[in-house]
Amino acid sequence: MVKKHILVIEDESSIADNITYALKSEGFAATWVSLGEEALQRLSASHVDLVILDVGLPDINGFEVCKTIRKNSEVPIIFLTARGEEIDRVVGLEIGGDDYVVKPFSPRELVARVKVILKRQRAQTNQSAASGQTFTLDEEKRQISYCNSQLELTAYEYGILKLLLSQPERVFTREQLMNAVWPTPEESFDRAVDTHIKTIRAKLRAVDPNDSSLVTHRGVGYSIQLRRVHH
Numbered sequence: 001m002v003k004k005h006i007l008v009i010e011d012e013s014s015i016a017d018n019i020t021y022a023l024k025s026e027g028f029a030a031t032w033v034s035l036g037e038e039a040l041q042r043l044s045a046s047h048v049d050l051v052i053l054d055v056g057l058p059d060i061n062g063f064e065v066c067k068t069i070r071k072n073s074e075v076p077i078i079f080l081t082a083r084g085e086e087i088d089r090v091v092g093l094e095i096g097g098d099d100y101v102v103k104p105f106s107p108r109e110l111v112a113r114v115k116v117i118l119k120r121q122r123a124q125t126n127q128s129a130a131s132g133q134t135f136t137l138d139e140e141k142r143q144i145s146y147c148n149s150q151l152e153l154t155a156y157e158y159g160i161l162k163l164l165l166s167q168p169e170r171v172f173t174r175e176q177l178m179n180a181v182w183p184t185p186e187e188s189f190d191r192a193v194d195t196h197i198k199t200i201r202a203k204l205r206a207v208d209p210n211d212s213s214l215v216t217h218r219g220v221g222y223s224i225q226l227r228r229v230h231h
Contacts (some may be wrong), residue, residue, distance in 0.1 A: 002166070003027060003028055003029040004028050004029065004049040004050070004118060005028070005029045005030075005031065005047060005048050005049050005180070006023050006028050006029070006030045006031070006047075006049065006050050006114060007030075007039060007042060007043065007048045007050070007051045007052070008020055008023075008030055008031065008032045008033070008052045009033055009034075009035075009036065009039040009051065009052065009053045009054055009057065009065065009202075010054040010080065011035070011054060011056075011057055011058050011064070012054075013034070014114070015054075015080075015103070015151075016032045016034070017032075017125070018107045019052060019107055019110060021107070021130060022108060022110065022111045023111055023114070026111050026115075026119070026139045027109075027170060028114070028139050031048075034057075034058075034066040035057060035058065035059045035060075036057045036059050036060030036061075036064070037059055037060060038218060039051075039065060040052075040065065040068055042049045042070070043073065043075070045175070045176065045179075046176055046179045046180065047163055047166070047176060047179070047180040048075055049075070049076075049118065049166075050075065050076045050114055050117060050118060051069065051075055051076070051077045051078070052080060052110070053077055053078065053079055053080065053112070054067060054079075054080045054081065055079055055081035055092070055095075056137075058084065058200065062079060062080075062081070063091060063092065064091070064134035066079075066095050066096055067096070069096075070095065070096040071168070073086055073167065073170075074167070075110070076098045076111065076117045076118070076121060076126065076225070077096065077097050077099075078096055078097070078098060078099040078100070078101060078110070078113060078114065078116075078117070079092045079097045079101065080097070080101050080103060080105075080124070081100070081101075081102060081103065082102070082103045084112070088174065090184050091135065097118060098117050099113050101113065103134060103197070104114050133225075134146060134147060134213060134226055135165055135213075136148075137165055138164065141163075141221050142158055143158075144158065144161055144162065144165070145167055145185075146203075146204055146207050147207050147208055149207045151204075151207075152203070153200070153203070154196075154199075156181055156182070156192075156196050157196050157199060157200050157203075159181035160177055160181055160193070160196055160197065160200065161200055161224075162223050163177060163180050163181065164214070164222065164224035165224055165226075168223075168226045169223055169224070169225060169226075170220050171217050171220055171222070171223045172221050172222055172223065173220060173221040174193040174194070174221055174222075175196075177193050177221070177222070178192075178193060183196065190202065197214065199215070199224055200214060201214045205206060210224070213225050213226065
């Protein structure tokens, strides 16, 4: 099963260590960076399911990091801060934060909030699918249906399609897809991604011969274009 990837942006190593340990203990994959600029580079290069973001970073204010992320991503963001004033909480939520945790805090409570947000996001995704979207994703069963037809996908095909569906219209590079889906991406190669994309596209067109949802961006990568089912 592909683990949910949490990016921890925190300049205090002791706090970051406690957070990443708690996350990994609960089955998450966690990456820690201490600078906002490094975090933005990491987000552009690899898939992340949720961001834990300290407001008081040494290079870029956490609120500014959030604003930059929100220009091209809806990834959930939980703010961490030593400041508990209401105005800070309001600002954080108004610019796109999903939750706000004031230091000192319990790492277990933080992980519980991570689970709640990801569960809510999954429910919203499923609700969108049930209301007429082309694709339906069942993460617990690791199944994806297209136009109400369950797709018979390999583990790699499922991982690729799931990642593309997580952010419709976003272009993922081959490297990003390999890093997110392959257990040891260094042992794979670009053509492997192309081959799996080709088989996914064939399976979609076996359901709908006119399917064009899987888009190739030549020289860059791939994206998924969602459309509604016409009844």
